[in-house]
Amino acid sequence: MTTYIIRRLIMMIPILIGISILSFAIMYAAPGKPTVLNLDPDISVEDRERQMERLGLNDPAHIQYLRWMGNVLQGDLGNSFTRKQPVTQLIMDRLPNTIILMVVSTFLAVIIAIPFGVLSATRQYSKLDYGVTFTSFIGLATPNFWLGLMLIMVFSVQLGWTPVGGVSTLGSEFNLLDRIHHIILPAFVLATADMAGLTRYTRSSMLEVINQDYIRTARAKGFRERTVVYKHGLRNGLIPIITIFGLMLPTFIGGSVVVETLFSWPGIGKLFIDATFERDYPVIMAITMFAAVLTVIGNLIADILYAIMDPRIEY
Amino acid sequence: MTETLKQEKNSITQDKSDVLLEVEGLKKYFPVKAGLLQKTVGHIKAVDDVSFAIKKGETFGLVGESGCGKSTTGRTLIRLYEPTDGKILFEGKDISGLNEKQLKPYRKDIQMVFQDPYSSLNPRKTVGTILEEPFRVHKLYSKAERKERVEHLLEKVGLNPDLRNRYPHEFSGGQRQRIGIARALTLNPKLIIGDEPVSALDVSIQSQVLNIMDDLQKDFGLTYLFIAHDLGVVKHISDRIGVMYLGRMMEVAPKRELYSNPLHPYTQALLSAVPKSHPSEVKKERIILKGDVPSPSNPPTGCVFHTRCPKAMDHCKVEVPKLQELEPGHFVACHLYN
Amino acid sequence: MSTLLEVKNLKTHFFAKDKVLPVVDGVDFKVNKGETLAIVGESGSGKSITSLSIMGLVPKPGGKIVDGEINFDGKDLVQLSENQMYKVRGNEIAMIFQEPMSSLNPVLTIGEQITEVLIYHKKLSYKEARQKAIELLKIVGFARAEGILDDYPHRLSGGMRQRVMIAMAMSCDPKLLIADEPTTALDVTVQAQILELMKDLSKKFDSSIILITHDLGVVAELADRVIVMYTGQVVEESPIVSLFDEPLHPYTQGLLNSIPKIDEEVERLSSIGGNVPTPDSFPKGCRFSTRCPHVMQKCIDEQPELKEIKPGRKSRCFLHEEGVGS
Numbered sequence: 003m004t005t006y007i008i009r010r011l012i013m014m015i016p017i018l019i020g021i022s023i024l025s026f027a028i029m030y031a032a033p034g035k036p037t038v039l040n041l042d043p044d045i046s047v048e049d050r051e052r053q054m055e056r057l058g059l060n061d062p063a064h065i066q067y068l069r070w071m072g073n074v075l076q077g078d079l080g081n082s083f084t085r086k087q088p089v090t091q092l093i094m095d096r097l098p099n100t101i102i103l104m105v106v107s108t109f110l111a112v113i114i115a116i117p118f119g120v121l122s123a124t125r126q127y128s129k130l131d132y133g134v135t136f137t138s139f140i141g142l143a144t145p146n147f148w149l150g151l152m153l154i155m156v157f158s159v160q161l162g163w164t165p166v167g168g169v170s171t172l173g174s175e176f177n178l179l180d181r182i183h184h185i186i187l188p189a190f191v192l193a194t195a196d197m198a199g200l201t202r203y204t205r206s207s208m209l210e211v212i213n214q215d216y217i218r219t220a221r222a223k224g225f226r227e228r229t230v231v232y233k234h235g236l237r238n239g240l241i242p243i244i245t246i247f248g249l250m251l252p253t254f255i256g257g258s259v260v261v262e263t264l265f266s267w268p269g270i271g272k273l274f275i276d277a278t279f280e281r282d283y284p285v286i287m288a289i290t291m292f293a294a295v296l297t298v299i300g301n302l303i304a305d306i307l308y309a310i311m312d313p314r315i316e317y
Numbered sequence: 318m319t320e321t322l323k324q325e326k327n328s329i330t331q332d333k334s335d336v337l338l339e340v341e342g343l344k345k346y347f348p349v350k351a352g353l354l355q356k357t358v359g360h361i362k363a364v365d366d367v368s369f370a371i372k373k374g375e376t377f378g379l380v381g382e383s384g385c386g387k388s389t390t391g392r393t394l395i396r397l398y399e400p401t402d403g404k405i406l407f408e409g410k411d412i413s414g415l416n417e418k419q420l421k422p423y424r425k426d427i428q429m430v431f432q433d434p435y436s437s438l439n440p441r442k443t444v445g446t447i448l449e450e451p452f453r454v455h456k457l458y459s460k461a462e463r464k465e466r467v468e469h470l471l472e473k474v475g476l477n478p479d480l481r482n483r484y485p486h487e488f489s490g491g492q493r494q495r496i497g498i499a500r501a502l503t504l505n506p507k508l509i510i511g512d513e514p515v516s517a518l519d520v521s522i523q524s525q526v527l528n529i530m531d532d533l534q535k536d537f538g539l540t541y542l543f544i545a546h547d548l549g550v551v552k553h554i555s556d557r558i559g560v561m562y563l564g565r566m567m568e569v570a571p572k573r574e575l576y577s578n579p580l581h582p583y584t585q586a587l588l589s590a591v592p593k594s595h596p597s598e599v600k601k602e603r604i605i606l607k608g609d610v611p612s613p614s615n616p617p618t619g620c621v622f623h624t625r626c627p628k629a630m631d632h633c634k635v636e637v638p639k640l641q642e643l644e645p646g647h648f649v650a651c652h653l654y655n
Numbered sequence: 656m657s658t659l660l661e662v663k664n665l666k667t668h669f670f671a672k673d674k675v676l677p678v679v680d681g682v683d684f685k686v687n688k689g690e691t692l693a694i695v696g697e698s699g700s701g702k703s704i705t706s707l708s709i710m711g712l713v714p715k716p717g718g719k720i721v722d723g724e725i726n727f728d729g730k731d732l733v734q735l736s737e738n739q740m741y742k743v744r745g746n747e748i749a750m751i752f753q754e755p756m757s758s759l760n761p762v763l764t765i766g767e768q769i770t771e772v773l774i775y776h777k778k779l780s781y782k783e784a785r786q787k788a789i790e791l792l793k794i795v796g797f798a799r800a801e802g803i804l805d806d807y808p809h810r811l812s813g814g815m816r817q818r819v820m821i822a823m824a825m826s827c828d829p830k831l832l833i834a835d836e837p838t839t840a841l842d843v844t845v846q847a848q849i850l851e852l853m854k855d856l857s858k859k860f861d862s863s864i865i866l867i868t869h870d871l872g873v874v875a876e877l878a879d880r881v882i883v884m885y886t887g888q889v890v891e892e893s894p895i896v897s898l899f900d901e902p903l904h905p906y907t908q909g910l911l912n913s914i915p916k917i918d919e920e921v922e923r924l925s926s927i928g929g930n931v932p933t934p935d936s937f938p939k940g941c942r943f944s945t946r947c948p949h950v951m952q953k954c955i956d957e958q959p960e961l962k963e964i965k966p967g968r969k970s971r972c973f974l975h976e977e978g979v980g981s
Binding site for chain 1 (some may be wrong): 683710712718740741742743744745746749750752754756757760761762763770771775776807810820823
């Protein structure tokens with residue numbers, strides 16, 4: 003197992019280098035210059051040139067890349083062009099907010115998706131199954147931003163039940179209820195697509211499990227259907243779900259871009275979208291690489307969990 | 318009866334002119350990889366130093382339990398697997414080292430029928446298309462001739478030629494296996510390797526298919542390598558039989574000789590394990606082998622059977638017994654006979 | 656000998672779209688105490704669904720017992736509620752299946768899978784159940800039973816898994832054991848081990864056994880009495896020796912003759928022509944009429960009944976009336 007993990011970690015290195023080259027190239031090829039150069043409309047050509055020189059933007063692309071890489075290897079992600087702060091600091095300030103959002107929305111997705119997926123499978127072709135299937139397709143098909151806007155309109159604007167955005171009421175002390183009040187809508191929106199997907203996966207995984215011979219054995223032992231499904235079925239049915247879960251991890255970053263922007267949630271996603279508009283290269287690269295690391299680590303975690311859940315898998 | 322006896326006698330002579338396929342020291346090892354750099358740390362010795370010969374027009378049965386390497390042997394012979402070592406002489410020519418292009422003419426001559434008639438036919442093609450496919454691949458015959466040949470083949474395996482436009486799922490298991498046999502026959506092969514061709518079929522259907530295989534052998538002058546685990550079926554169809562265990566050939570003999578006078582302790586145990594065919598039959602002392610077949614990735618030293626052999630001696634743990642001819646045509650790999 | 660199980664006119668049908676498939680269609684038989692009854696048939700004969708009907712485990716949705724009685728130890732299982740059946744399954748009637756490779760739960764240890772039955776039905780404590788599990792594993796032939804308890808099924812070979820299945824089935828000392836093709840997936844030397852074990856156990860536990868199989872060799876080894884099923888019906892019932900000596904029904908005759916045997920040699924196997932009809936295309940008359948070598952006009956028009964031909968021997972065939980064929 004340890005050898006396996008080490009091998010996988012080593013294999014990550016070329017993958018991550020590849021991703022960094024690719025994203026650097028795409029970012030470099032994208033039109034537009036960093037906003038910081040145009041902040042002052044009266045800036046002289048010489049001043050701008052001096053700025054370019056200072057930020058190292060005049061060097062050829064591969065030199066810029068290698069310099070960036072060299073700094074990263076020394077643990078320096080550079081400074082934000084726009085915000086004049088170290089990128090590490092920027093990310094560290096916002097990461098907790100994103101993580102809280104991710105954890106809460108994952109929790110929501112799981113506690114709703116798995117029971118409904120199981121029910122849908124054990125009562126295949128029932129009204130409940132059709133209902134769950136229909137709802138999850140709607141969930142999959144609804145764009146995040148639209149759902150978010152609608153929920154804000156109904157619950158925040160018209161009913162006034164929830165705040166329009168932010169992590170907490172401005173200027174107030176830490177208050178758990180206030181936090182929950184703020185997080186509920188964005189977490190729900192972020193959870194919908196995954197919730198729908200997970201429900202579908204759980205359903206098909208459980209359907210497969212329920213037709214297995216060992217489920218018949220469990221029934222032949224005289225167990226109640228509940229024991230059969232939850233003790234003998236679910237543990238097997240969850241194995242593939244775990245994998246999907248690991249793969250879902252990075253999609254939260256993508257989802258959080260939309261949701262955080264929509265709900266003015268000061269997290270990584272919002273930072274990323276701001277940085278992209280501002281062509282704040284060091285921030286863009288840092289967050290892209292963060293997402294990339296999350297993806298490969300997510301994969302590895304999925305595989306490790308797989309081996310823990312399923313005694314047949316050995317590495 | 319006397320004629321078949323004579324045939325059996327003939328097969329023991331060293332005369333190689335009528336040998337169709339000769340296998341010499343065939344080995345197929347699958348590497349086992351592990352560790353940081355995925356180095357090969359061992360081998361699964363699926364087939365380990367197997368030799369036998371099949372004469373033109375005869376049926377050679379290969380029996381053994383799961384994991385004995387009988388199927389791997391069959392698949393290596395048609396080069397679905399690359400042999401690790403050894404020679405495969407087909408009509409005197411070694412085909413074990415040929416590349417795909419050089420192999421093409423032999424692909425026509427050696428055909429295979431698989432166990433599972435459900436998964437070995439493409440479900441999206443009609444039976445006619447499936448059967449014509451080999452002609453297309455080898456660019457043989459005109460369109461009309463192909464059709465005629467396919468209809469002829471279907472008739473030969475006992476199916477109505479009108480069924481050529483049906484899809485595989487419209488057939489029963491037995492009918493599908495007939496289609497599998499017809500497909501193997503399309504290119505007029507010399508050797509057909511049947512890998513458990515009747516194991517998935519019900520008894521009443523199994524006997525139909527066995528009879529068809531018998532008829533086809535006579536009509537087309539076919540030679541069969543018949544791989545199976547059912548000792549009754551193998552006895553019925555074969556002229557000579559090889560018994561495999563853990564990748565090695567334990568005993569080769571003409572069928573009557575093998576069943577009436579099994580020499581290897583493994584063959585003896587295998588035969589005594591077959592359920593009786595009548596309830597009031599009194600079986601000779603049944604030899605119940607202890608334990609399970611050891612893993613082929615770590616086979617026992619010396620004779621691979623010594624861990625379960627009721628007659629094992631100290632010597633068996635050390636030295637691999639050679640396959641030696643004990644009586645004319647009867648080969649055994651066992652130290653008991655030294 | 657007293658009767659433990661009596662199945663009367665059992666009909667288990669499957670409902671698919673607009674079709675009704677009579678997979679089990681009027682089956683009658685008895686199992687006496689301490690007796691091993693074999694149900695023999697090819698695929699599509701309805702033998703497995705018959706056994707699942709007794710267990711109350713007919714595949715749902717689709718399958719349903721539409722008629723008949725299953726009288727077991729004084730109660731009609733068809734009439735029992737699901738709650739009452741929970742106490743019968745695994746406790747009074749246990750079952751082992753064909754595929755030892757897939758019949759054990761891959762994520763639970765052998766110990767968990769055996770002890771859970773004992774804790775559930777016999778209300779043993781975990782410790783007692785574990786002790787009992789070790790005893791059972793020893794009985795079915797594991798020398799190092801303690802070690803096996805914490806192993807997962809994939810660590811064991813097919814034969815060992817089938818032993819575990821048997822230990823599990825015997826754990827609550829059932830009155831009836833249903834063994835559905837218990838040795839079909841096993842190699843012949845392992846099959847011999849398992850057959851020996853089952854013979855020993857049926858004596859030791861004094862259970863009745865229903866042995867479901869397509870293999871007449873296994874029947875010859877183990878059974879006291881046999882019923883032969885074809886297309887959802889019993890076509891012949893007989894004590895074991897007389898079935899092999901003198902099969903009455905043309906289907907049984909054909910079946911016995913089409914098996915290649917290791918102790919005799921024939922130039923050509925006799926075989927039953929044609930295919931087993933599927934449940935949506937059963938013939939109107941005798942269901943074997945499409946393949947029977949002795950078919951008469953009457954067989955095409957009418958269905959024969961299962962009748963006692965000789966003491967203890969029943970057959971479903973018109974030939975016996977005509978005085979031919981026996």
